[in-house]
Amino acid sequence: MAEPIIVVSNLAHRYGDFEAVKGISFSVDRGEIFSFLGPNGAGKSTAINILTTLLHIQQGSASVAGFDVATEPAKVRESIGIVFQDVTLDRDMTCWEILEFHGSLYRMPHKERRARIEELLELVELEGKRNTLTKHLSGGMKRRLEIARGLMTRPKVLFLDEPTIGLDPQTRRRMWDYIKSVNEEGTTIFLTTHYMDEADQLSNRVSIIDHGQIIATGAAWDLKNMLGEDLIYLETSDNDAAGKLLQKMPEVTGIQERPHGFYAQVNQDGTHILPKIMDDLRIAGIRIQTVNLKKPSMDDVFVHFTGRDMRDDGAEHPSSMHAKTGRR
Amino acid sequence: MRMGFLTIYWRDMIRFVRFRTLLISSLVQPALWMAFFGIAMSANFTRLTTDVPPIPGIPNVGYLTFMAAGVIAMTTLFTSLFGGMTLLFDKNWGLLREVMASPLPRDHIIFGIALSGMTKSFIQAIIIMVFGIFIGAEFFMGFSPLNVIFSILGILLFVGIFSLGFLFLSAAIAISFESPEGMQGIMTLLTMPIFFASNALYPVNAFPPALQVVSMGNPLTHLVNGIRYFAIGDDFQAIGVVYSTTVTELLVSLSVLIVFALAMFGLAWWRFQKAVVT
Known part of the structure; x- marks a missing residue:
């Protein structure tokens, strides 16, 4: 029987008058790939920011890897890895330095850190780019490096916020393969996406989220069969x-x-x-x-449950996304 | 003891060394101040003060020597006040999220940034001393080699504590503001009075009483006192004004800087505990 590694109940969050998350409850089992699928502005990032302790929890409760995000944030932080939605790599550091910095932040012992860096550079096929500044990497390489960084500390849960945004189809498929192989090694994956195919192909279970509420949860296959x-x-x-x-x-x-x-x-x-x-x-x-x-595709599932097409409102196009990725 | 702040320090120093323009400009700029402002002003002051007879028995130093200490102080002020800017950029570009989501305690972020800012100030202070002496500043005149080393350490002590104070302040502002423009505005507002209501470039004796009080509470004045004490001596005259500093006065100046630094650390600590970076 699978045990839950993330448990969220009645989580609500508001920014002033705007209710971004309206009392959601869900749980993620150890070892699964779980997706939050919804348009931009649905509340996915707010939820992920609360689970990763970047935002203080306002209402409800959440635990990650057995630790309460409100009372044991430091323990939660030690148990998770995060790949943020926007590229958050220092443009003027090398791939090796990015990983070294991250490992030191989490107080990994020197020897273990160095060994892990080699292991991960190999996993994401960036061995040849060890001493390359990240500004000289392609979009896909940057994403791979970020995934490697998220895995540096062998987290129990890896959070991926829109992991393939702005990548070309071929690179996306490779990213999915990486994510799957990471999952096969035992890391639970929580990902948010507004791509139907990503939720469909990658995850064991999907929660459809819209206007801060979970509308349906289930295996992609089951959701499609409901149609x-x-x-x-x-x-x-x-x-x-x-x-x-x-x-x-x-x-x-x-x-x-x-x-x-x-x-x-x-x-x-x-x-x-x-x-x-x-x-x-x-x-x-x-x-x-x-x-x-x-x-039926996940698109149809989304339309079925929300009564509208996900592209109708808010869903940005990848081409307009990356105003924030450059530095200086 | 946790050494997490060294990670932050390491990264900031990598960037300092890697940005050639930043590195070179921060090293050349104080030298330019010395070369242009210093030489021009000292030529004028020398001409204007020819009528003022030096008080006999007290060593007389030229304006260049007098203001070189001020330039060290000014450079430390600017470098430190802008030292926190890197946090603002990190925050706006999302780079700070990695750090904020890590188990690293937040005061280590403050310490790491402050330590790297202090290092930069040390490098600049030494460059100004070397360049200043090269163009004619009479620093460490008649000092024994041991005395020179002691004096340099004294200067670095004052520069270090002063820079920590302003780096803490800068970090507190950076974490509280959203836009670089806003931060720049605050900086400009702060630098003007701090710089000009001090004894960095001219004696404060001729100030109106109110401004004298301001300059007495100004950390920059106390930094300059310390630098002049160690670089020139405890008793000298420049542009017709006698500067004599007792050890007690020196310790008072040091204490003011320490209190200032502690207060600013408190401010930064408070701002960082409240900070939400997403």
Whole structure:
């Protein structure tokens, strides 16, 4: 039976009048990869800042690795590693110095520190960049170095705040591989992301968070299954009528409207139901313009639970993200 | 004993050495003050004070010697007040989060930054002494070699404690402010009165009484007293004013600096306990 390593109950946080986190409760099991999925401004970073003791807890309780964040912050700090959302590497220090600095901050003994640096440089494939200033590293290398730094002290829990923001698809996949291999060595991973595919591919369990509240929690697979077996996308000459007609079918469990058409959630293999749907629509005199069949994605899960597309509000594009990464 | 502050110190020194422009400008700037302001002013003062007959029996030093001590003090003031700026940049660029999220006690951040600022002030003070003597400042005149070493240590003691005080203050301001512009504004407000209401560049005897009181409470005045005592002597005259300093007066000056440094550490400690960096 898995034991929880992070336990959060009724956590709430406000900035003045703004309620960023509205009483959330969840727990993360030892050894799992757990994701907070939600748009920017959903309260993910606030939650991670409280769990990592950077923000004082205002309401509720939280414990990490068995230590209460309110009463034993120093113990929590010793048990965790953090990779922040923005790049937080000193541009004018070398990769080796970054890790050495971090190890000394956590009072790692000299010998162990030096050995660990070599181990991690190898893990993230930066051995050749040991004496390179971080300003000369590519985005992916910087992220890898930050992950190495987060792992320096062999933390029980590694917090990753938007770990692949602003990286190209190929680099992202490699980052995921690193994260998975770190997890396989026994580190529990807590990550926040606003990328559906990241939550989907990387995590054992996902909590969807929106407007400071957890809307759904479960394995990515289970969440997707809650939407039924398949999603059928239709654009027709009369979407309203078509939607009403389909809703009466026992196989159709839900309709989601879209600008030019709609999705019908079906509880059976869509390939079998689709011909029947097309027949029924034709009989009703509705002309089908476009048809598409797909398995539900995390995007669909998000829309299903929040009633809106994550990109509608707040979700920034990677290209506009990195105004803050340079130094001086 | 925990030596975590040495980690902060190590990193700040790496940056100091690595930023060539910062390094070179901070070394050249005090020398430029000496070379231009010092020589120009001393030429004028020498001309203006030709009518003032030196008091017999008391060693007379030129203006360059007089102001060289002031330049050491001024440079220490500026370097220390801006020493905390690095914290502000670290905070704004997110680099401070790593430190704040680590188990390192926060007073070690203050100590680390203060120690590196103090090191920089020591380097600058020595450069000004060497360069000053090179262009004609009459420091350590008639001192035995042992006496010179003792005097240099005395100067560094005063410079060190003074710089700690202002570095603590600077760190407290840096952790409390969001923008470098805001901090710059505060610095400018502070440096003006501290610098000009002191005996760094001219005697305070001719000040109006109110300003004299201000200068007596000014840490910079006490630093300058200490430097002049060790570099020139306990009894000398410059630009027609006699400076004689007893050991008691010297210890009073030292005490003022120590009290100031302790108070500023208290301020910084309080600001750091309250600081939230996310």
